[in-house]
Every structure is written in C-alpha cells, then in structure tokens.
Amino acid sequence: MKHIVVLTGAGMSAESGVKTFRDENGLWEGHDVMEVATPEGFAKNPELVLDFYNQRRRQLFEVEPNAAHIKIAKLEEQYDVSVITQNVDNLHERAGNTRVLHLHGELLKVRSTFDANDIQEWTTDLVLGDLCKNGHQLRPHIVWFGEDVPLIEKAAQICETADVLLIVGTSMQVYPAAGLMNYAPSNAPIYFIDPKPNIESNARVTVIAETATLGMQKFFKLLSEQS
Incomplete structure (x- = not known):
C-alpha cells in the first residue's frame, strides 16, 4: 500500500x-504574535496569553x-x-x-511549566492557579516562537x-x-x-x-x- x-x-x-496569524498586518486576532506566542510574552503577561489560548480553544468547538x-x-x-x-x-x-x-502542539492539551513531558488533555479554560501534579503552573501545549x-x-x-x-x-x-x-x-x-x-x-x-x-x-x- x-x-x-x-x-x-x-x-x-x-x-x-x-483564523491564521500570517496575514498582512502580522497580527493574530488583533494581537502581536510576540505578545501571545513567545516564552517572553508568557513571562511578561501570563494572563493575557492564557486568555488568548482560551479563546482559541473555545473557537475550536464552533468550527467543523x-x-x-x-x-x-x-x-x-x-x-x-x-x-x-x-x-x-x-x-x-x-x-x-x-x-x-x-x-x-495542540490546543486541547496543556503542559507543566516545570516538566515539558507532563502533558494533559484540556478542554476548558486554563487560568493562573491551574497547576501540574508537582505544583507548577500549567501552560498551553503550544510550540512558541523561539522554542524547540x-x-x-x-x-x-x-x-x-x-x-x-x-x-x-x-x-x-x-x-x-x-x-x-x-x-x-x-x-x-x-x-x-x-x-x-x-x-x-x-x-x-x-x-x-x-x-x-x-x-x-x-x-x-x-x-x-x-x-
């Protein structure tokens, strides 16, 4: 075969x-990709980044x-x-x-900020205070710019x-x-x-x-x- x-x-x-981010103005849903798709952006404003991916995750249930x-x-x-x-x-x-x-990466998964191999299925909003089994903040399971x-x-x-x-x-x-x-x-x-x-x-x-x-x-x- x-x-x-x-x-x-x-x-x-x-x-x-x-929605894609590679449009002419370089924005993704109105956001600079460097703010919502880099480790630096997450370190600077984790709530913004988590909310951004929460919106993307919700959108996923509205499309076919x-x-x-x-x-x-x-x-x-x-x-x-x-x-x-x-x-x-x-x-x-x-x-x-x-x-x-x-x-x-995948929108319907999250991972530990401590251990990249600690990955979980996730279908709801992810907020500050959602922790992995070792007590570390969870983040979207997304490969951001600058990451391997x-x-x-x-x-x-x-x-x-x-x-x-x-x-x-x-x-x-x-x-x-x-x-x-x-x-x-x-x-x-x-x-x-x-x-x-x-x-x-x-x-x-x-x-x-x-x-x-x-x-x-x-x-x-x-x-x-x-x-």
Missing part, C-alpha cells in the same frame, strides 16, 4: 473559519472540518496516510485521520518513507517545518496546493494553485489518473 505523507498548515483550516479535511481522511480508504500538521486544532482527527502528528520543535525528527523520519508527498495550505517558509520536504525520497512525487504558490511546477513537483478544498479535488483526480 502506497504511503502518502501530508504536510498541512494554516491554509488547511482557514476554510473552516480558524472542511471538505479538504474530509478528502485527506478519505485517502485512508486506499492508502497508508500520515498527516504532519503545523496546525494546533484537531480538525484532521475529527475528519477521520488516524495518524496525525502535531508539530507545533521536539517532534521535528519524528516528522523527518516519516517523510523519508513517503511514496507521495502532499503539501496543503502552507507556504513551507517557516523552519524547521519548511525543511521536511527535503526528506522525501528523490523518486517520490510532490504535490503542492496553495492559492498563492511560491514555487513552480517542475519534473518532480506538481503545483496546484487553489485553496485547500478545490486543490484536494484536483489532487484526487490526478491520483486516480495515475493509479
């Missing part, structure tokens, strides 16, 4: 109504997987599928994908086993995630879905200049023509 590795980013969930999420989950009917996402939502899982690796991406090596290993690499809704400009496509075997075709692609098609890469939902329709058509 062919192994399809899918790399997804913010453009994947945008059509579900999940879109047609592109459903299409990616449908791939599992015929292929071995691994999803590596930069998104912190759970829309891939809700759509039906069974193997999802979250590079940048602990799952990047595992993601690279997955990419090394790809028969097909599909990239959806990410410009592949943010490192270390941007380097993952370089781990795909040289004979693995790459499909790049983005409405404003920053690369061009070549012998190996097929660029589909569409949104995630329209792009996935075209990808399925290309896949069926090749099988």
Whole structure:
C-alpha cells in the first residue's frame, strides 16, 4: 500500500473559519504574535496569553472540518496516510485521520511549566492557579516562537518513507517545518496546493494553485489518473 505523507498548515483550516496569524498586518486576532506566542510574552503577561489560548480553544468547538479535511481522511480508504500538521486544532482527527502528528502542539492539551513531558488533555479554560501534579503552573501545549520543535525528527523520519508527498495550505517558509520536504525520497512525487504558490511546477513537483478544498479535488483526480 502506497504511503502518502501530508504536510498541512494554516491554509488547511482557514476554510473552516480558524483564523491564521500570517496575514498582512502580522497580527493574530488583533494581537502581536510576540505578545501571545513567545516564552517572553508568557513571562511578561501570563494572563493575557492564557486568555488568548482560551479563546482559541473555545473557537475550536464552533468550527467543523472542511471538505479538504474530509478528502485527506478519505485517502485512508486506499492508502497508508500520515498527516504532519503545523496546525494546533484537531480538525484532521475529527475528519477521520488516524495518524496525525502535531508539530507545533495542540490546543486541547496543556503542559507543566516545570516538566515539558507532563502533558494533559484540556478542554476548558486554563487560568493562573491551574497547576501540574508537582505544583507548577500549567501552560498551553503550544510550540512558541523561539522554542524547540521536539517532534521535528519524528516528522523527518516519516517523510523519508513517503511514496507521495502532499503539501496543503502552507507556504513551507517557516523552519524547521519548511525543511521536511527535503526528506522525501528523490523518486517520490510532490504535490503542492496553495492559492498563492511560491514555487513552480517542475519534473518532480506538481503545483496546484487553489485553496485547500478545490486543490484536494484536483489532487484526487490526478491520483486516480495515475493509479
């Protein structure tokens, strides 16, 4: 069974109504990302940061997987599928994908500020005074700017086993995630879905200049023509 590795980013969930921060003004829901997505921002104003992610977590219960999420989950009917996402939502899982690796953390999890491996499921608001078992403040289980991406090596290993690499809704400009496509075997075709692609098609890469939902329709058509 062919192994399809899918790399997804913010453009994947945008059509579900999940706001992205990489817009023209550099703000995320009206906040400077350096205030709400860095260790320094958390140290300076933890209440602001906790409230910001509480709002993101609440929003997650108001949105649904879109047609592109459903299409990616449908791939599992015929292929071995691994999803590596930069998104912190759970829309891939809700759509039906069974193997999802979250590079940048998950909104529905929190972790100890003392022990990064002390991770808990969390579906309600997180406030100052919510402590881990060792008595330390809990924080969002999110990889902030300036922090290591602990799952990047595992993601690279997955990419090394790809028969097909599909990239959806990410410009592949943010490192270390941007380097993952370089781990795909040289004979693995790459499909790049983005409405404003920053690369061009070549012998190996097929660029589909569409949104995630329209792009996935075209990808399925290309896949069926090749099988």
